[in-house]
Amino acid sequence: MNTNLTVNGRPHALDLDTRVTLLDALRDQLKLTGSKKGCDHGQCGACTVLVNGQRINACLSLAVMHDGDEITTVEGLSSDGRSPLQAAFVRHDGMQCGYCTPGQLCSATAVLDEIARGWPSHVSADLEGPVELTREELAERMSGNICRCSCYPGISKAILSVAEDGTVHREAAE
Amino acid sequence: MKPFDYTRADDLQTAQRALHEGGTVIAGGTNLIDLMKLEVMTPGAVVDISRLDLNDIRDHDGGLYIGAMVTNSDLAADLRVRRDYPVLSRALLAGASGQLRNKATTGGNLLQRTRCPYFYDRDTSCNKRTPGSGCAAIGGELRNHAILGTSDDCVALHPSDMAVALRVLDAQVEIESLDGTRHLRPLDDFYRLPGTTPHIETSLEPGDIITAVVLPKPTGGQQSYRKIRDRASYAFALVSIASVINARDGKIENIALAFGGIGARPWRDTRVEDMMRGQTVDDQLIQKAGDLLLSDARLLEGLEFKADLVHRLLSSTLTEAVQ
Amino acid sequence: MTLDLKLDTPFEDHRADQLPQGILGHEQDRPDGWLKVAGRATYAAETDPDGLLHGVLVRAPATGTVMLSNLAEVEAMPGVRKVMSHPKMIRNAAQGTANKAPVQGVDHADYVGQPIALVVAETFETATHAAHALIVSVDGVVKPATPDEVTPEQPDDKQTILGDPDITFADADVLIDETYTTPAMVSAAMEPHAATADWDGDTLTLRGALQMLKFNKNELADSVGLPSEKVRLLAPYVGGGFGSKLGISADCVAAALAAMELGQPVRVVQHRRQVFEVNTRRSETRQHIRLAASKDGKLVGLGHEALVSQLPEEDFSEPVIQGSHFAYAAANRKLGLEIARIHRPAAGSVRAPGESVGVTAFEIAMDELAVATGVDPVELRLKNIPDKDPESGKPFSSHRLESALKQGAEAFGWGSRPDKPRQHRDGEWWTGTGMSAAFRVNMVIEAEARIVLSESGATVQSDMTDIGTGSYAIFQQIAAELLGQPMDQVTVELGDTRFPPGSGSGGSFGAASTGTAVWLAAMEIRQQIADRLGCAEGDLTLQDGIATCGNTRTSLGDLLSDEITGHGHVEPGDAFEKVRQATFGAHFAEVAVSDVTGEVRVRRMLGSFACGRILNPRTARSQCHGGMTWGIGMALTEELTHDRRDGHIVNRDLAGYHVPVNADVPDLEVLFVDERDDWAGPMQAKGIGELGICGAGAAIINAIHHATGARIRDLPATPDKVIAAMTKAGY
Numbered sequence A: 001m002n003t004n005l006t007v008n009g010r011p012h013a014l015d016l017d018t019r020v021t022l023l024d025a026l027r028d029q030l031k032l033t034g035s036k037k038g039c040d041h042g043q044c045g046a047c048t049v050l051v052n053g054q055r056i057n058a059c060l061s062l063a064v065m066h067d068g069d070e071i072t073t074v075e076g077l078s079s080d081g082r083s084p085l086q087a088a089f090v091r092h093d094g095m096q097c098g099y100c101t102p103g104q105l106c107s108a109t110a111v112l113d114e115i116a117r118g119w120p121s122h123v124s125a126d127l128e129g130p131v132e133l134t135r136e137e138l139a140e141r142m143s144g145n146i147c148r149c150s151c152y153p154g155i156s157k158a159i160l161s162v163a164e165d166g167t168v169h170r171e172a173a174e
Numbered sequence B: 001m002k003p004f005d006y007t008r009a010d011d012l013q014t015a016q017r018a019l020h021e022g023g024t025v026i027a028g029g030t031n032l033i034d035l036m037k038l039e040v041m042t043p044g045a046v047v048d049i050s051r052l053d054l055n056d057i058r059d060h061d062g063g064l065y066i067g068a069m070v071t072n073s074d075l076a077a078d079l080r081v082r083r084d085y086p087v088l089s090r091a092l093l094a095g096a097s098g099q100l101r102n103k104a105t106t107g108g109n110l111l112q113r114t115r116c117p118y119f120y121d122r123d124t125s126c127n128k129r130t131p132g133s134g135c136a137a138i139g140g141e142l143r144n145h146a147i148l149g150t151s152d153d154c155v156a157l158h159p160s161d162m163a164v165a166l167r168v169l170d171a172q173v174e175i176e177s178l179d180g181t182r183h184l185r186p187l188d189d190f191y192r193l194p195g196t197t198p199h200i201e202t203s204l205e206p207g208d209i210i211t212a213v214v215l216p217k218p219t220g221g222q223q224s225y226r227k228i229r230d231r232a233s234y235a236f237a238l239v240s241i242a243s244v245i246n247a248r249d250g251k252i253e254n255i256a257l258a259f260g261g262i263g264a265r266p267w268r269d270t271r272v273e274d275m276m277r278g279q280t281v282d283d284q285l286i287q288k289a290g291d292l293l294l295s296d297a298r299l300l301e302g303l304e305f306k307a308d309l310v311h312r313l314l315s316s317t318l319t320e321a322v323q
Numbered sequence C: 001m002t003l004d005l006k007l008d009t010p011f012e013d014h015r016a017d018q019l020p021q022g023i024l025g026h027e028q029d030r031p032d033g034w035l036k037v038a039g040r041a042t043y044a045a046e047t048d049p050d051g052l053l054h055g056v057l058v059r060a061p062a063t064g065t066v067m068l069s070n071l072a073e074v075e076a077m078p079g080v081r082k083v084m085s086h087p088k089m090i091r092n093a094a095q096g097t098a099n100k101a102p103v104q105g106v107d108h109a110d111y112v113g114q115p116i117a118l119v120v121a122e123t124f125e126t127a128t129h130a131a132h133a134l135i136v137s138v139d140g141v142v143k144p145a146t147p148d149e150v151t152p153e154q155p156d157d158k159q160t161i162l163g164d165p166d167i168t169f170a171d172a173d174v175l176i177d178e179t180y181t182t183p184a185m186v187s188a189a190m191e192p193h194a195a196t197a198d199w200d201g202d203t204l205t206l207r208g209a210l211q212m213l214k215f216n217k218n219e220l221a222d223s224v225g226l227p228s229e230k231v232r233l234l235a236p237y238v239g240g241g242f243g244s245k246l247g248i249s250a251d252c253v254a255a256a257l258a259a260m261e262l263g264q265p266v267r268v269v270q271h272r273r274q275v276f277e278v279n280t281r282r283s284e285t286r287q288h289i290r291l292a293a294s295k296d297g298k299l300v301g302l303g304h305e306a307l308v309s310q311l312p313e314e315d316f317s318e319p320v321i322q323g324s325h326f327a328y329a330a331a332n333r334k335l336g337l338e339i340a341r342i343h344r345p346a347a348g349s350v351r352a353p354g355e356s357v358g359v360t361a362f363e364i365a366m367d368e369l370a371v372a373t374g375v376d377p378v379e380l381r382l383k384n385i386p387d388k389d390p391e392s393g394k395p396f397s398s399h400r401l402e403s404a405l406k407q408g409a410e411a412f413g414w415g416s417r418p419d420k421p422r423q424h425r426d427g428e429w430w431t432g433t434g435m436s437a438a439f440r441v442n443m444v445i446e447a448e449a450r451i452v453l454s455e456s457g458a459t460v461q462s463d464m465t466d467i468g469t470g471s472y473a474i475f476q477q478i479a480a481e482l483l484g485q486p487m488d489q490v491t492v493e494l495g496d497t498r499f500p501p502g503s504g505s506g507g508s509f510g511a512a513s514t515g516t517a518v519w520l521a522a523m524e525i526r527q528q529i530a531d532r533l534g535c536a537e538g539d540l541t542l543q544d545g546i547a548t549c550g551n552t553r554t555s556l557g558d559l560l561s562d563e564i565t566g567h568g569h570v571e572p573g574d575a576f577e578k579v580r581q582a583t584f585g586a587h588f589a590e591v592a593v594s595d596v597t598g599e600v601r602v603r604r605m606l607g608s609f610a611c612g613r614i615l616n617p618r619t620a621r622s623q624c625h626g627g628m629t630w631g632i633g634m635a636l637t638e639e640l641t642h643d644r645r646d647g648h649i650v651n652r653d654l655a656g657y658h659v660p661v662n663a664d665v666p667d668l669e670v671l672f673v674d675e676r677d678d679w680a681g682p683m684q685a686k687g688i689g690e691l692g693i694c695g696a697g698a699a700i701i702n703a704i705h706h707a708t709g710a711r712i713r714d715l716p717a718t719p720d721k722v723i724a725a726m727t728k729a730g731y
Ligand SMILES: Cc1cc2nc3c(=O)[nH]c(=O)nc-3n(C[C@H](O)[C@H](O)[C@H](O)COP(=O)(O)OP(=O)(O)OC[C@H]3O[C@@H](n4cnc5c(N)ncnc54)[C@H](O)[C@@H]3O)c2cc1C
Pocket: A041, A042, A043, B024, B025, B026, B027, B028, B029, B030, B031, B032, B033, B034, B049, B068, B094, B095, B096, B097, B100, B103, B104, B105, B106, B107, B108, B109, B110, B111, B112, B159, B160, B161, B162, B208, B209, B210, B211, B234, B235, B236, B237, C655
């Protein structure tokens, strides 16, 4: 089935078996293996990508459902792989094996946006008040991304550091 | 996955025609694709309704009209929901993960299938998956199973958090039938108990599409949703409670309670509410309410703890509401 | 040339403290980190050779003789290339360091879930569907699947009796006599096991998710019937292992056999549910622990008898009592391990096999002793530190438990803790603190590495893997430090069996073993440079690309008209006969327990560890975070459920098996004891990746007791069990 996807700003016209998930289309057809498959069932978050700016589990979506959609994967988060968030993950050791890392990065990118839009979370004390980016808020919002190496402290520090200064100084991080 | 034809419906009529020809609806896909991958569900044709114009939330008769395609994220973040139906926001936010909520829809969430691990395992028997094959869960390992509304053929649990909140809010489901007519059905009549036909889960007829969920005018009162689970986030409920309570001077004026984690469907028992209305909350009343709620509970081995959790949640919820 | 080293004697010369480059022992970025954040590190399933076929493993639905009734039909499905049920396919992953094929065969299933066929097709979708379409029937009798159904084996070499423990238990002033249980658990590394195999008619090249390539190469060669030289393995990036990728796995052998048979590259990725079943799990344990003590908490006798399970024909058994052999002094001792042979998926090494569960249960018992005697838990541990190995009488190579305990207690604020439980309540939440000691044996494995130094910098090579442990960073640091190079002048290449055989990653021995080989390789290069300059190696200073010898300063660039190669080789020697070597630590945790729901939240946690020299505090800290988080999982959330009827794993996915998520883990504080273990080789460094889990769960369980007065002895402490324990305690 013909499907047009714009991935990381580049248009792609694909002819797909209807069974191909968005994740497998990215990994196998477009050779963008940055998005990972940890469970294939929405249970780990390793496949998290942004579709029209929102984070989803690419393993639980059919590629053909995304005709015309804009998709951003870890490869598209920055041109040089050294965005403030990416640099902060290295600096704070927000990874060990690195397998969950692309999903964490895509998720974190969306979380910062969700917070900016005032979306509450399960741990927000007040549903209607402004959202404060605390460690607890972040931990809840990032809980859809499992890290078995258990780099949660580093991941949280990395995201908080970017949220706080807006950017991480490149030189410092390199 | 078994090969299937895929149709993207641009309007409801196309969708219904495809359904009429034996298709299965896909909305967010987070439950259907999960099960299709394991070939627990094997539709030959899939009808994508995700681009139908069913994704607005609008005021309706003093209440709210929620399109079936509204995502769980959008619904939880809607300012009217946060203000007037906080129990619904809370229930949604306690479910799944941020990623899944972005994809999961109102209609799909209502119709998600049980998480009974034997249902998910084609190598075991399951009356829900293969009618008449038996139930491997009974006599096996029970934890995320129901204690109320079960039968000898199935002890599966309805896993939704959202539906528990909708039940406590007296929501109605808007259904469009094959002939194009729409009608509203109270959620209380929407889910069927397993009985001897656990594979039939709702009163939907073939070709029916859920177009919306309608909430009545907010009743005020104190609303809360509390969910107990095996880890702090990203896990289904062991037991949950949704409540809307109007109380004055320690006395209950009006009350609605619904429970997750215990029922073959999102559980509500109006006998309990009727019994409590006008009463003063004390230990005795709480005990009586719990006993009544659980009077028909079937506590199979491994599920005994749920009764205790229900009593405890009931107690803390009622105590907090009258404080 | 090679610099060989057998670890026979202590290294009292702390060279690493005197080197001028200032890299080793300091925080450094992981060089692989930049690839990982960019999505450019390629794991086992992420190469794409021409003509790639996709294989999917098929499981046995029951135990017994296997029949594939519609094999021909499935093979005829469009796009399907082969339904392979090959007698050389393996039953389960090999045990760590097996070095030979594990049990093979597909005509009989010994456990539910055993892989019994591989379906190969042109696409992943076709292969998956065909695998579902294959009808597998099994005619077999139901086999024992719970430990209670069989009489366990009692291997002689796993029983220790010293002194007169039974009399001591009968006569003790204070006796703790309790049974603790831990459930089966799994590694659940995030990257599913996967293999891409390519056969060129002569050599098999396989990219796999593997931890120990030099062993895996022989295991694969033996499994498929090739000489070992005809197998090349690649695993430059591995998405976590934690023991589950120690031995060759079913996907690798099946992919290799299919590639050899079809003459096309084949990729096999285990489905997450298969990851739970076909590799190895941590056995459930039942541990009977007895502590006989004087009134003031001095141990006079200890008993630790454990029951674990294992599939027939597997050598490994969870060494539950390993830590108890040396943790505490007591003259009268009874330690034993029993193994129930049952038909659950094979058991094997999972992060810190033995101590992870053994120390955890023992440290809960120690807390019970602290409560019974009224001795402060930290004080109780301090009182019972042995001055030599309590069983063999050997000296410890280095024993810094006291420092770890004191430093941890101080930083955590342990001193202000009330003795009695149920002292703090915060709304419905009871809060309390708990601690435990941590023990883990230390191991070294034979390892080799090579360094090539040229004008353009140094390249380090070994078939060692980096499964997240930081090998890339640490080897880069060692080479940079010894060779006086800036970090970015050193490249590390790992995970290819064409490189010298390293130790592999496992048992926390990677950094110390292969790291020492890298150290030796660098030393050999230093020696050659010193020779060229005509001075002794010890007088040579290498810093920022300049070699200084006495008064002469030479740019390395000028010296290196050619490449210099150094080769390092380390192997374990007599050191292990002469001394008892281990790592030690202490965990402290604060928890909140809901009086209403029994839910437990860890509010803070601190670990204090003595593991010899810390080569990179940042990556070391991350390893400890990992271990401590696994402790949270073990204490609160993780449990593999086996069906009581046939032993199959019921919750074999990441929604049913609860590994901790971000919200379960508070900020974790990690402290290191400044230690040099001279017996651990020229770097005085020991293993670190596993110590963090040993006992961590006990600190949490003990904190639950302190918070609520309820004692959990059956892990994990899920809400239902916490409520039951609170009720039992009368609250
Ligand atoms: C790992 C994981 C964890 C989760 N945790 C939770 C949790 O904690 N709490 C919770 O409540 N849920 C949880 N969920 C479930 C999740 O909420 C559901 O998967 C989701 O709500 C389903 O919505 P969907 O739109 O994706 O449905 P789909 O998968 O698209 O559809 C589900 C079913 O509904 C039918 N359907 C969908 N829309 C319509 C319609 N408009 N009319 C008629 N039929 C329709 C489909 O045919 C299908 O049978 C979890 C899911 C996963 C994978």
